[in-house]
Amino acid sequence: MKERQKENQSVEWKESWKDEYLKWICGYANAHGGTLYIGKDDKGNVIGIHNSEVLLEQIPNKIADTMGIIAEVIHCY
Secondary structure, three states: OOOOOOOEOOEEEEOOOOHHHHHHHHHHHHOOOOEEEEOEOOOOOEOOOOOHHHHHHHHHHHHHHHHOOOOOOOOOO
16 A cells, blocks of 8 residues: 655645745755645645646746746646
């Protein structure tokens, strides 16, 4: 049985996207990397998001515009 991933220094779960999370991404970029999951509650349960297609376009653009870096954004089911 696969062990459930937990939040830690390089993994964070957020129920929805907020532009303030760009700070987390900046921190990951300045450290050893990390993963920000959007659509998961604090227990790691997938709760989903309604505007995923829009966010798939907006988030990478916001990261590039604010930090000048290219981040990998993946849509998981």
